[in-house]
Amino acid sequence: MDLGIAGKWALVCGASKGLGFGCAKALAGEGVNVVMVARGLEALEAAAANLRAHAAKEPVEVIPVQADITTAEGRAAVFAVRKDFDIVVTNAGGPPTGDFREWDRDAWIKALDANMLTPIELIKAVVDGMAARGFGRIVNITSSAVKAPIDILGLSNGARSGLTGFVAGMARNPQLASKGVTINNLLPGKFDTDRLAGMYKSMAEKAGKTANDMRAMQENQVPARRLGKPEEFGAICAFLCSQQAGYLTGQNILPDGGLYPGTY
Ligand code: NAP
Numbered sequence: 001m002d003l004g005i006a007g008k009w010a011l012v013c014g015a016s017k018g019l020g021f022g023c024a025k026a027l028a029g030e031g032v033n034v035v036m037v038a039r040g041l042e043a044l045e046a047a048a049a050n051l052r053a054h055a056a057k058e059p060v061e062v063i064p065v066q067a068d069i070t071t072a073e074g075r076a077a078v079f080a081v082r083k084d085f086d087i088v089v090t091n092a093g094g095p096p097t098g099d100f101r102e103w104d105r106d107a108w109i110k111a112l113d114a115n116m117l118t119p120i121e122l123i124k125a126v127v128d129g130m131a132a133r134g135f136g137r138i139v140n141i142t143s144s145a146v147k148a149p150i151d152i153l154g155l156s157n158g159a160r161s162g163l164t165g166f167v168a169g170m171a172r173n174p175q176l177a178s179k180g181v182t183i184n185n186l187l188p189g190k191f192d193t194d195r196l197a198g199m200y201k202s203m204a205e206k207a208g209k210t211a212n213d214m215r216a217m218q219e220n221q222v223p224a225r226r227l228g229k230p231e232e233f234g235a236i237c238a239f240l241c242s243q244q245a246g247y248l249t250g251q252n253i254l255p256d257g258g259l260y261p262g263t264y
Contacts, residue, residue, distance in 0.1 A: 004243030006031030006058060008135075009082060013069045013122070014091035016043040018193030019141055022230030023089045024051060026238035031056035035063045035081055037074075070114045075121060084129050087241045090119035091141040094195060095155035097202075103155060111155035115142075116163040123167075123183065127176055136181035137241040140167060144189045144256050164252065171250035182249035184240050189256025190218055192227040224257030 010027045014020035015036035024034050028051045036051070038044040048064040055062070065081055067074035070092055095111040119140050130136025142160045149157040164185060170176070171183035190196060200214040207214070219226050236255055239245055254260055 001244070003030050003238060003241070005087070005238075005241055006056065007033070008086035008241075009033045009035070009084070010087035010089065010241070011035045011037070011078060011082075011085045011122075011126075012089040012091070013037045013118075014093065014141070015089075016040060016047040016064075018195060019188055019191060019230055019233050020089065020091040021047050022232075022234030023091075023139070023141075023237040024234070025054065026231065026234030027087065027089075027241065028052075028055040028060050028062065030238055030242075031058050031060055032087065032241075033061040033063075035065055035078065035085070037065050037067050037069050037078055039066065039068050041066045069122075070118045072121075075118075075125070079125060083125075084133070085126050086130065086133070086135055087137045087139075088122055088126050089139045089141065089237060090122050092118060094143065095153070095159065097152040097199070098155075099152070100154045107155060108158075111159040112162065115156060115159035116166070119163055120166060123170070127181055127183075130181045131176050131179035134180045136176075136179075137245070138181070138183040139237050139240050140183075140185045142185045142187050142252075144187045144254060144260060146185070146187055146252065147254060147262070148260055168250055177249055180246060182240070182246065184249060185252045186233070186237055186240065187252055187254045187256070188228065188233060189254065189259045190222060190227050191233055192229060196227065222257040222259045226257065228255060228257060 010032045012024040015024040016038035024036050028034050044064045048062045051062045065078050067077040092114045145153050145157050146160050146164050200211040204211045204214045
């Protein structure tokens, strides 16, 4: 299916690895030009080279920007490259796990900055331009923890739920929705990325097991009996950014291999 977005410009945050990279690659595969953001230069440049090599038949522009998207300076560096994005995928690292008794105000502010306020700043910076041009797609990478909170990820549960509530209201603003701007959240379940590998390693150390044991245990909890692939996540993201998805807004899409047990 032709998604009808070739030639558009996308900003993909947290794009050198994992889910962000999956989204950037799927968009580039559709002929979308991509500005990709991450802090570490080496992985970012390797990811950009990968995208250029595997983009659509038509060559696409791929511009890596080394920046911390959770800072005002980082966002300024991105918007210095380009302001009029058609597509924005918001994403940054998730907060650390832990016990809520250990989290002080600073820990909460960091989590809110990364997983709630940064996406809101990015949305604010682009949506009016999108509405004026009559097309816009925002996809926020959040977490399945928004629907099924995970106790040790309280910082994530809280910050991302705040973003979800904000998006639920603003996506339905007729000044945006009637002008071709859609805003949706994509909630990963368990995907095979560096972040998850790191979590299995630290869980294994605590449990006296191997990271492979932890991974197998987690895979067994999923009805699909496997972790998701970043490219599967990217394909859903690209569809949410398509012309065909123009009537889908304010939704929380949950790719999780059937893990969430609820009807709704
Ligand atoms: P990942 O494999 O660790 O990749 C994270 C990417 O974001 C990297 O490219 C990283 O590069 C970049 N990044 C992190 N902090 C950044 C910042 N402040 N500014 C710019 N770029 C930044 O993580 P992932 O598994 O893809 O997860 C992506 C998001 O989904 C996270 O918020 C995570 O909590 C959430 N999530 C993931 C899963 C899963 O199964 N994987 C499940 C639920 C939720 P640099 O470090 O070089 O900046």
